[in-house]
Amino acid sequence: MHLTVGAHSARHIRRIARSCLAEWGLPHLTDTVELALTELVANVVRHVPDRRCTIALLRQPAGVRVEVTDGAARPPSPQGDVRPDSETGRGLALLEALVDKWGVDLTPEGSKTVWFECCTAAFR
Known part of the structure; x- marks a missing residue:
């Protein structure tokens, strides 16, 4: 999906993801x-000036891979110690805690893809 995202885009993107996971027999993910x-979508809204991105949901033998590509060349970086009352800075820590694997791929064209994988229990 090629999108220009805004503050309310995540709701629609979640609905699409939910539909794909149900169709693939992976509702537990x-x-x-x-x-x-x-x-990841919130990071695009917050940090990418034109708010354009490409989102890919990919079925894999072990589960699912999700990729969000945007035109900002700067990779995300962990915020270190985040104050308990802070409203930002928890995204990568949350990603680390939730998914089985994640990473960032930089392209020669100056864009980046932030991706994560969630495996079914049989592959953990």
């Missing part, structure tokens, strides 16, 4: 995928 995907 829905909560994790929706929350992690919401964090």
